[in-house]
Amino acid sequence: MIEDERENKMSETQTTDKRAQAKDERAQEAANGGAPRDHPSPAAPAQDPDWEQEAKPKLSKEERTMGLPKEKLRKMMYDMLLGRRFEEKTAESYALGKIGGFCHLYIGQEAVAIGALHALEEDDYVMTAYREHVHALQMGVDPRSAMAELYGRIDGCSKGKGGSMHMFSAETNYLGGHGIVGGQIPLALGVAWKIRYRDEKQVMQVFLGEAAVNQGAFHESLNMAALWQLPLVVIVENNRFGMGTAWERASSLYDISQKASAYAMPSAIADGMDILDVYRVTKEAVDRARAGEGPTLIEARTYRFVGHSMSDPVHGVYRTKEEVEEEKLNDPIRIYANLLADLDTLSQEELEKIDAEVKATAEEASEFAEKSPEPDPAELYRDVYADEDINGRLYFDGRQ
Amino acid sequence: MSNQRVLESNHPPATDAARQPITFLEAIREGIREEMERDEQVLVLGEDVGAYGGAFKVTDGLLDRFGEGRVIDTPISEIGFTGAAAGAAHMGMRPIVEMQFIDFIACAFDIITNYIATSRYRGSGPQPIVIRGPCGGGVRGGPFHSQNPEAAFFHTPGLKIVYPATALDAKGLMKSAIRDDDPVLFFEHKWLYRRPQLREAMPPEDHTVPLGRASIHREGRDVTVVTYGAMVHKVLDAARALEETDEISIEVLDLRTLLPLDEETIVDSVQKTNRLLIVHEDTRTGGIAGEIAMRINEAAFEWLDAPILRVTALDTPVPYAPPLEDFFLPQSDDIVSAARYLAGY
Ligand SMILES: Cc1ncc(C[n+]2csc(CCOP(=O)(O)OP(=O)(O)O)c2C)c(N)n1
Ligand SMILES: [Mg+2]
Numbered sequence: 076m077i078e079d080e081r082e083n084k085m086s087e088t089q090t091t092d093k094r095a096q097a098k099d100e101r102a103q104e105a106a107n108g109g110a111p112r113d114h115p116s117p118a119a120p121a122q123d124p125d126w127e128q129e130a131k132p133k134l135s136k137e138e139r140t141m142g143l144p145k146e147k148l149r150k151m152m153y154d155m156l157l158g159r160r161f162e163e164k165t166a167e168s169y170a171l172g173k174i175g176g177f178c179h180l181y182i183g184q185e186a187v188a189i190g191a192l193h194a195l196e197e198d199d200y201v202m203t204a205y206r207e208h209v210h211a212l213q214m215g216v217d218p219r220s221a222m223a224e225l226y227g228r229i230d231g232c233s234k235g236k237g238g239s240m241h242m243f244s245a246e247t248n249y250l251g252g253h254g255i256v257g258g259q260i261p262l263a264l265g266v267a268w269k270i271r272y273r274d275e276k277q278v279m280q281v282f283l284g285e286a287a288v289n290q291g292a293f294h295e296s297l298n299m300a301a302l303w304q305l306p307l308v309v310i311v312e313n314n315r316f317g318m319g320t321a322w323e324r325a326s327s328l329y330d331i332s333q334k335a336s337a338y339a340m341p342s343a344i345a346d347g348m349d350i351l352d353v354y355r356v357t358k359e360a361v362d363r364a365r366a367g368e369g370p371t372l373i374e375a376r377t378y379r380f381v382g383h384s385m386s387d388p389v390h391g392v393y394r395t396k397e398e399v400e401e402e403k404l405n406d407p408i409r410i411y412a413n414l415l416a417d418l419d420t421l422s423q424e425e426l427e428k429i430d431a432e433v434k435a436t437a438e439e440a441s442e443f444a445e446k447s448p449e450p451d452p453a454e455l456y457r458d459v460y461a462d463e464d465i466n467g468r469l470y471f472d473g474r475q
Numbered sequence: 476m477s478n479q480r481v482l483e484s485n486h487p488p489a490t491d492a493a494r495q496p497i498t499f500l501e502a503i504r505e506g507i508r509e510e511m512e513r514d515e516q517v518l519v520l521g522e523d524v525g526a527y528g529g530a531f532k533v534t535d536g537l538l539d540r541f542g543e544g545r546v547i548d549t550p551i552s553e554i555g556f557t558g559a560a561a562g563a564a565h566m567g568m569r570p571i572v573e574m575q576f577i578d579f580i581a582c583a584f585d586i587i588t589n590y591i592a593t594s595r596y597r598g599s600g601p602q603p604i605v606i607r608g609p610c611g612g613g614v615r616g617g618p619f620h621s622q623n624p625e626a627a628f629f630h631t632p633g634l635k636i637v638y639p640a641t642a643l644d645a646k647g648l649m650k651s652a653i654r655d656d657d658p659v660l661f662f663e664h665k666w667l668y669r670r671p672q673l674r675e676a677m678p679p680e681d682h683t684v685p686l687g688r689a690s691i692h693r694e695g696r697d698v699t700v701v702t703y704g705a706m707v708h709k710v711l712d713a714a715r716a717l718e719e720t721d722e723i724s725i726e727v728l729d730l731r732t733l734l735p736l737d738e739e740t741i742v743d744s745v746q747k748t749n750r751l752l753i754v755h756e757d758t759r760t761g762g763i764a765g766e767i768a769m770r771i772n773e774a775a776f777e778w779l780d781a782p783i784l785r786v787t788a789l790d791t792p793v794p795y796a797p798p799l800e801d802f803f804l805p806q807s808d809d810i811v812s813a814a815r816y817l818a819g820y
Contacts, residue, residue, distance in 0.1 A: 175615035176795060227615070227796030238617040238795030254619035255579065256551045289550035290582075317551055319527035325550040392527050450794075452802040459791045 126330075126376070130344040131352060136418055139351045141358075148420050149429075151193055151350055155185040155408050157433040158209035161218055162381075164437040165208065165225060169385050173445070174225045178239040179206040183380030186407035187312050188213055188282065190345075190353030191375070194361045195280060200248045200266050202259045203282035205240035206312075206379075207252030210282060214249035216242060222440035228447035235450045236458075256317075257283065257290030260309070264296045267305035267370070278364045280308045280357075285374075286317025288331055294338075297372065301338040304369035308360045311372070312347065314379045319393040335372035347377030348405045351414070378402040496674035499667040502642035503607075504533055505677065506649030507571060511541055514569060517653055520547040520556055521573030530575045531609055531668060553582035557606065561591045561658075564604040569653055574608030577662060578622045591658045592633030605652045607661035611705055611756055612788075612804055614665060617795035623704070623757035623788075628660055629734055629766070635686055636734040638662040640707035642675040644731055647684030655686060664705040664756075673708075689737040691744070695726035697818045699744040701767055702754040703730040706805060710754055713810035723818045733763060741767065742775050749780040750817045754810055759787040781820035786813050 140148060162180045169178055181188070184206070192201065192213045203210045211221050216232050224231030224242050231237075232244045240254040250266065253259040263281035270277050287293055288311060300307045311331050315322050323329055335342035341363075345356040353375055360371035380403055382389050390396045415421035421429075456463055497505065511517045518541075519534055525548040528535030538546040549556040553574065560570035574580045580587070587606065594602045612621035628634050635657050639645040645663070652659040667673055692707060693714055702710045707729045714725035726744050730737065745751050751771055753764035764785035771783060786805045794800050 175797065176617055177620055227799075235796035236618075236792075236794040236799065238615065240619065241617055241795070254617070255582070286551045289552045289555075291552070291554055317522070318530070319523045320548055320550075324548060449798045450796050452799065455789060455791050455794060455799050455803055 126344060127346060131346055131349075136414060139355075139414065140418065140420075141351070141355060143354075145420050147193070148415060149425075151189055151354075152408075152411060152415060152421060152426070153429050153433065154189045154193075154213055155350065155411065156430055157218070157436060158185045158189065158212060159408060160430070160433045160437040161212060161221070161440065162208060164441050165222070166381075166385070168222075168225070168441055168444075173441075174239070175227070176238050177205075178225070178385045179383065180381045180385070181206050181209040181379075183402070183407070184312060184314055184347065184377045185209060186350035186353055186411070187310070187345075187347045187375040187377050190350040191280060191282075191308075191310050191357040191373075193350075194354055194357040195278065198248060199277050199361075200250055200263075200270075200279045201282075202250045202263045202266070202279075203252055204256065204259060204284055204287065205252050205254045206284065207240065207242060211242045211244065211249055211252065214244065215247035216244045216249060218436050218440040219443035220244075222437075222444040223447045226441075226444040226447065227449070228444055229450045229454070230443070230447035234454060234458075236454070257287040257292040259283065260287070260290075260292050260296040263307060263309075264300055264305065267300065267307040268303065270306050271303070276365060278306045278308060278361050280310065280361070282310045282312055284317060285311050285313035285315070285322050285331060286320065286325060287311075288334060289325060294334075297335065297338045297340060297370075300370040301340040304367070306364035306367070307370040308357065308364055309370065309372045310357065311374045312377055313374050314347075314377050316379070316383070316393065318383045318387070321393065331374040332372060340370055340372055342372040342374070345373055345375045347375035348407045348410060350407060350411050377407075378405070380406075494676050494679060496676045497642060498669050498671070499639075499642045499645050499663075499673050500531065500533055500669055502646035502675070502677065503649050503663060504535065504537075506646040507534070507653070508537060508540065509681075510569075510650055510653040511537065511545065514653075515545075516567060517569040517571065518545040518547065519571045519573065520549050520560060522549055522551055522575045524548060524573050529573060531665065533609075533663070533668075534573065553579055554586055557583035558586045558590070560604050560606075561586060561594070561602065564602050564658075565594070565599050567601070567603075569603045569605075571605045571607060571653065574606065576616075576620050577608035577610035577624060578619050580606065580608065580624060580660075581627075584627070587628065587634070587658075587660075588631045592631045594633070595657070596633060601656035602658050603653075603656050604658045605649075605661055606658070607649075607663060609665035609668070610662045611664035611666055612793050612800060613705070615795060615797060615800060616793070618792040621793040621800075623662070623755070625660070625662060625733055626757055626762050629763055633658070634734060635659045635732065636662070637686060637732050638664075638704045639731055640664075640667070640692075640704055640729050642673050643677065643682070644684050644690070644729075646677055647682050648686065648731060650681075650683045651686050654683070659686070662704065666705050667708075670708075684731070686732045687735045687737055688732065689728055689730045689740040691740070692727040692729050693725065695724040695748065697724045697748055698750040698752055698814045699726045699728060699741070699748045700752045700754055700810070700814065701728045701730065701741055701744075703733065704756060706754045706756050709805065709807045710810055712807040713814060716807065716811055717814055717818075721815060721818070723814065725814055736767070736770070738770050738774065741771065745771055745775050746778045749778055750820070751779070751783045752810070752813050752817055753783065753785045753787075754805055755785075755787050756804060757788060758790050759785065760790050762787050781817045784813050784817060786810050 220232045227235040243251040267279040332342035346352040524534040525538040717723040768783040
């Protein structure tokens with residue numbers, strides 16, 4: 076839990092100064108005849124470089140693993156690598172025109188979803204936004220069925236009707252990717268409400284990008300979750316950008332975890348490049364939710380190594396190549412691999428073996444997707460309602 | 476408008492280079508840009524409209540020209556910034572709000588239908604706001620990035636709805652929408668944005684197209700096809716095919732503005748051809764075709780020689796899979812069969 080009053084105060088003064096300055100400039104411009112001009116944007120606090128030191132406890136390498144069995148530690152590595160290789164394969168297929176539409180990759184952020192989802196039990200629920208492939212895989216969606224969905228094929232987890240942003244798998248309690256920014260948060264609230272109502276023991280974990288914090292739906296949901304003390308864990312994946320807008324240009328308050336205090340909700344910051352830190356922070360929140368002690372807001376600080384979507388260059392307008400290269404030094408997979416090697420939990424050789432395995436899985440997924448049939452037009456009318464074809468077909472439908 | 480200050484144009488006179496054919500997208504941008512030059516109260520706001528130039532680059536370059544005070548990057552807060560734009564419009568400003576995809580207009584539905592649409596009626600006076608964004612399918616965008624939500628607003632008195640099909644109309648209608656004192660929803664079919672065959676040269680003078688007036692794209696004798704947006708081009712393809720293969724002569728009427736609806740032009744055309752087909756990319760039930768058919772029923776029933784038909788998208792969400800989306804969307808072949816059926820009725 077982080078309460079940094081100091082940072083807040085500083086940014087307030089900065090804002091006031093800038094405002095006064097802007098006012099002066101406007102007066103000046105008015106005097107000059109008010110020609111079109113550059114208006115200064117309101118000041119925003121830059122990221123606090125020291126947050127890690129304050130939020131993250133100093134733990135030894137052994138302590139970081141929290142006594143987790145070696146098998147689990149290795150599985151975490153396997154899952155992150157599978158996510159990475161699956162996304163790389165997706166990018167390849169997209170470039171070949173086999174996947175269409177709008178497609179958002181998760182490369183760089185793997186530690187967040189994998190770490191957080193490892194803190195769940197088998198029957199817990201998960202929802203996220205549209206950067207969702209890895210969440211879906213981790214929840215147990217078969218890589219072949221995920222890839223088939225991306226290819227728009229009948230064996231896709233949503234029969235090819237949803238595509239990249241709209242996977243869903245009721246069997247695995249993966250309650251979907253959602254293409255409307257912020258839309259999944261109230262839905263997750265409803266799932267958490269059901270758990271409480273039926274006196275069940277599950278936990279609802281919902282992911283969102285930091286830019287979704289600016290939607291009213293986020294604030295409305297946090298309030299209700301805290302008011303009703305629901306078993307909800309809200310994980311904000313702060314990758315610093317909402318498309319091309321840096322977080323500090325979109326929020327008057329940098330520190331997302333502080334937003335929880337408006338709803339008297341506990342919050343925490345996790346190092347989103349450190350899978351074990353994400354696990355540690357999330358596990359605490361999940362345990363509390365399961366014990367009936369209410370919701371938690373977690374801010375996982377991370378970075379995406381790729382463009383916002385397949386049509387957005389990795390760097391350019393809103394971030395420099397140097398910035399991306401520097402962030403890539405914090406590759407969550409590299410960081411974790413080093414730790415496991417230091418602890419003699421996973422050797423380089425074993426790592427390479429895993430890598431070969433997940434690469435083959437991704438490859439196989441795309442071969443499967445390639446062979447899966449395209450959905451038949453009759454499929455179009457299926458699942459619109461419980462009863463098929465409620466509105467009837469077209470009076471004049473040349474295709475019949 | 477008393478509180479509207481019109482700037483002296485410091486635009487260089489249009490050169491020949493400036494009159495090169497431009498795309499649909501560039502035409503929209505040019506319309507916005509010229510109105511921003513003309514009137515300092517015009518501003519643009521939305522997600523990533525500034526430095527990024529918009530997800531589709533419609534507002535590219537405007538930040539450099541007009542600065543951050545008039546080209547405003549907003550947080551992802553559709554109801555907040557649309558409401559703010561409405562409040563500013565009350566005060567005589569002329570905000571242009573971008574929905575990154577028009578599907579997200581649903582997030583601001585309350586502000587638009589409850590508030591903006593009824594504002595004048597409740598005494599606010601002018602409400603000069605434009606809400607614009609890319610709509611439509613055919614790009615494999617799936618259920619939340621492909622919709623045509625015009626019918627949801629068509630039903631709301633107090634709003635105007637514009638949906639252009641050509642570069643010239645896109646620019647001229649954008650300029651008129653910005654100057655209009657009522658709220659205008661401006662739908663831009665994303666499939667039209669960069670079509671090379673839609674490039675057109677803009678006239679050198681101040682080019683506006685009046686709201687509320689349909690245009691006849693192609694004259695014909697046998698069947699009137701009323702349509703708008705990207706479907707205009709599919710209907711034109713069908714009309715050419717029918718001319719060649721069946722010698723059926725199709726009149727293609729492009730609505731351009733859906734609200735207010737140009738009933739007069741539709742009635743005139745129906746009185747000439749006595750047959751009406753309505754084509755839209757939106758889904759069928761509750762779509763605009765139903766309203767048009769009813770208007771003709773009321774105003775020109777005795778002129779009809781055949782039932783009014785419609786070709787529309789099917790009543791389902793927009794699917795992602797290419798063959799499903801292609802089946803879902805109206806295609807030229809569907810239009811050909813429907814028009815042929817009508818001509819032979
Ligand atoms: C309501 C709504 N507004 C706008 C968009 C367009 N859009 C898609 S992603 C995105 C940026 C979101 O950023 P963030 O929430 O930080 O998630 P990230 O992409 O970084 O994972 C925007 C503006 C949308 N999908 N839904
Ligand atoms: Mg983000």
